[in-house]
Amino acid sequence: MHEIARTKMCLPGEEVRQTYQKDKLDEIKTKNVRLPWEQVRIATFREKIHKIVRKIPAGQALTYKQVAAFAGKPRAFRAVGNILNQNYDPDIPCHRVVKSDGTLGGYNRGEAQKIKKLRQEAMVLPSQEDGLQNRKKFAKCPVFQSTVSAGFPSPAEDFIEETLDLNEKCIKHPAATFFVRVSGSSMINAGIKNNDLLIVDRSIEPSNNKVVIAVINGDFTVKRVEKINEKVFLMPENKNFKPIEITEDMDCKIWGVVTHVIHSV
Amino acid sequence: MNDIFALIDCNNFYVSCERVFNPKLENVPVAVLSNNDGVIIARSNEVKKLGIKMGTPAFKCRDIIEKNNIKIFSSNYVLYGDMSSRVMMTLAQFTDDIEVYSIDEAFLSLKEREDEIAQRFVFDEKNDEKKFKDRAGRIGMETSFALFGREIRKTIKKWTGIPVSVGIARTKTLSKIANELVKKDTEYNGVLDISNLTDKQIDEYLEKISIEDVWGIGFRTAPMLRAHGFYTAKDLKYVDDRWVRKLLHITGLRTVHELRGISCIAFENERKPQQTxxxxxxxxxxxxxxxxxxxxxxxxxxxxxxxxxxxxxxxxxxxxxxxxxxxxxxxxxxxxxxxxxxxxxxxxxxxxxxxxxxxxxxxxxxxxxxxxxxxxxxxxxxxxxxxxxxxxxxxxxxxxxxxxxxxxxxxxxxxxxxxxxxxxGIKKPWKMNSRIVSKRYTTRWNEIIEAKI
CATH class of the missing domain: 3.30.1490.100 (DNA polymerase, Y-family, little finger domain)
Incomplete structure (x- = not known):
């Protein structure tokens, strides 16, 4: 059983992808209150590439295409090549990035160096080296059939998972998500009770039957949107309240769509 | 390929932030005061119309404030900072090439995405969303960039509630000017693209911009230039290079070149380390x-x-x-x-x-x-x-x-x-006044929006 799990994990790039995504989430989550030009720091493409490549462990390799895809621009594989070509930082193991047809794809310190480094990390078998050096003759000679991991893996490694994060589950668009506290009972049948906390996403389109935050005459309220015969109503979820019809001359706006209710038991 | 920049600027940013969380302030004159409730630093359009200038000390215009029932707020930088980062995060989904220039402005460099935008945003007379009415009310052709700008504007307004203006041009200075024009004239509907106009057409726009409003011309140089007979951005555009170099040095010359459509001020999406x-x-x-x-x-x-x-x-x-x-x-x-x-x-x-x-x-x-x-x-x-x-x-x-x-x-x-x-000290009796500060709706649990239902 251990064998199977191990091969699964060895798919080139899988591990790197996971760590990278986790980091990206962390980046979004840790928000401290500073003025924005100090706070918002949008990583350049170059920085993204460096960050990804830095995380490729010894004994594994990614293709230029994969790196580009992780950085969010799948077609920018040539740019990845150019960026890595300018890299002389020993902390960034750019030799672990190869072409997707299995060939080397160049190295700014000479291709021989790249082979040497990959061999040190047990990625290239000596028998393959000839083919690599005469690359032009044998254009498609794979560097690795499957990656070779060195060292004994920790048995627990396969079972480590991230702790569950409610933010990740409930907030899809952090930039457009706000919290609202409700008081009142007009939405009791929709499961929204007095003093509950609502998660509101403004980026979602307020379509039929969605529970929304509406602004009527400057006041916030929570209701369900319902379209009946071309007329739009704000429906309460409580028999004791009346539906509100939205007419042209009314001062009414939909502020956001409620996605989750947090209720203390 | 030539450079092309879009300047995204939030309209009356601090006031807009207050309005997102307090809809009653919509269409009402609102002003925000500086730290310590000293001077007015943000005005809604209604307040601007009353003729209150930026930086007027609050005590000097107390009469006008009371007469017109202007709603006054102390500045709530925690809220504004959070809203600003939301705007910038929303922008980041359009392109990676963003230079966050200040709390409410960002430049986008669209140079590398010119073709993509041209393909994705095509003017369509039948499609209501992509229709565009020109100033006389006729349906005119809108460029792809302008449509792209509209998309940005729409998304930011929807996601964060903040209205923005978009100016698109071949240089940073010109994009600032385009943005200025958008703000002055509601008929542009928030977006102006002057990137593919001829020199003559751009001159018509430049004529409307007074010299103080040109990016890079400070409050000290403007009166001096006026004394020499330069009143509008157009006058400055056709000035003699050597003369400007002598008077305003290399930075002034850069501004002039930028007005001519030659991009001299580089796009910087990497923040320089702080010096002071x-x-x-x-x-x-x-x-x-x-x-x-x-x-x-x-x-x-x-x-x-x-x-x-x-x-x-x-x-x-x-x-x-x-x-x-x-x-x-x-x-x-x-x-x-x-x-x-x-x-x-x-x-x-x-x-x-x-x-x-x-x-x-x-x-x-x-x-x-x-x-x-x-x-x-x-x-x-x-x-x-x-x-x-x-x-x-x-x-x-x-x-x-x-x-x-x-x-x-x-x-x-x-x-x-x-x-x-x-x-x-512990009591700090000398601490800053902020008497009418709004709640920190996005960063404190006990201050979030409340809805009565």
Whole structure:
């Protein structure tokens, strides 16, 4: 059983992808209150590439295409090549990035160096080296059939998972998500009770039957949107309240769509 | 390929932030005051129409405020900062090439995505969303960039509730001008693309921009240029190169070239490390005593040190200043400042407090009513670049760094001022006024929006 799990994990790039995504989430989550030009720091493409490549462990390799895809621009594989070509930082193991047809794809310190480094990390078998050096003759000679991991893996490694994060589950668009506290009972049948906390996403389109935050005459309220015969109503979820019809001359706006209710038991 | 820039600028940003969380302020005159409720720093369009200028002291226009029932707010920087980062995050989904220029402005470089935008955004007479009515109400052709700008504008408004203006042009300065025009004239509907116009057509726009409003022309140079007979941006565009070079130096020449459509001001999406850091406020009430003045300066020193450590910087120089009220002509006036060079560049709160208090001891004169104080740190450098001097106790330094780290961590986890420096005082009776501050809707659980249902 251990064998199977191990091969699964060895798919080139899988591990790197996971760590990278986790980091990206962390980046979004840790928000401290500073003025924005100090706070918002949008990583350049170059920085993204460096960050990804830095995380490729010894004994594994990614293709230029994969790196580009992780950085969010799948077609920018040539740019990845150019960026890595300018890299002389020993902390960034750019030799672990190869072409997707299995060939080397160049190295700014000479291709021989790249082979040497990959061999040190047990990625290239000596028998393959000839083919690599005469690359032009044998254009498609794979560097690795499957990656070779060195060292004994920790048995627990396969079972480590991230702790569950409610933010990740409930907030899809952090930039457009706000919290609202409700008081009142007009939405009791929709499961929204007095003093509950609502998660509101403004980026979602307020379509039929969605529970929304509406602004009527400057006041916030929570209701369900319902379209009946071309007329739009704000429906309460409580028999004791009346539906509100939205007419042209009314001062009414939909502020956001409620996605989750947090209720203390 | 030529450069192309889009400037995204939030309309009346602080006022718009207040309006998102308080819809009753919609279509009502609203103004936001600076720190310490001093001057007006943000005005809604309604207030602008009343003729209240930017930076007017609040006490000078109290009559107009009461007469027109203008809603006044103290500035709520926590809220504005959070909303700004939401706007920038929303922008980031359109392109990676963003230069966050200030709290409410960002440049986008569209150079590399020109073809993609041209393909994705095509004017379509049948499609209502992509229709565009020109100024005379006819349906006109809208360029792809303008449609792209509209998409940005729509998304930001929907996601964050903040209205923005978009100016698109071949240079940064021209995109600023396009944005200026959009704000002046509601008929552009928020977006103006002047990137593919001929020189003559651009001149027509430039004629409408007075010289003060050109990006890079300051309040000192503008009157001088006016005296030489330059009134509009168009006049400046056709000036003689050598003459400008002599008068306004290379930066002025750059501005002129930018007006001509030659991009000279580079796109910088990497933030430069900060060079100076200032921590200064005016007091809620005038300070007379040396003790309180020291408390105030210590508070600013603590803030500055925190910010230094956050960015992993150290400071070799510090300047401390105090002054009395500039506006009150009946009081005796006094202002003074003094600098100090640390024996070792530092970000240790204790050192900053000690030196700041020593300077205050030297420059304080009894009998004056002090209105404002502050400290400024110069020539900041990264922590790692520290150069040891001969007599330096390295071990002590490490210990101090560990102490500061522990203090920061505790204050970070358990709320600000869990651990505080007694030098800064505890009651702080001189602290800033902010009387009518709105809630921190996005960063405090007990201050979020409430809905009655």
């Amino acid at each position: 850091l200032a921590s200064t406020r005016s007091f809620g009430r005038p300070i007379l005593s040396l003790k309180e003045l020291k408390e105030a300066v210590s508070t600013y020193a603590i803030q500055a040190a925190e910010r230094l450590r956050e960015q992993k910087l150290i400071a070799p120089f510090m300047n401390v200043f105090i002054h009395t009220n500039y506006f009150n002509e009946n009081q005796a006036r006094y202002n003074n400042s003094l600098g100090v060079q640390f024996s070792q560049p530092t970000n240790d709160t204790r050192v900053l407090i000690k030196e700041a208090c020593r300077i205050i001891d030297k420059i304080y004169k009894p009998g004056y009513l002090y209105k404002k104080a502050g400290i400024i740190l110069f020539n900041l450098m990264p922590e790692t670049q520290i150069q040891l001097n001969l007599f330096h106790a390295y071990e002590q330094d490490k210990k101090a760094a560990r102490l500061m780290k522990a203090v920061d961590k505790i204050n970070d986890q358990n709320g600000r001022n869990t651990i505080l420096f007694a030098a800064a």
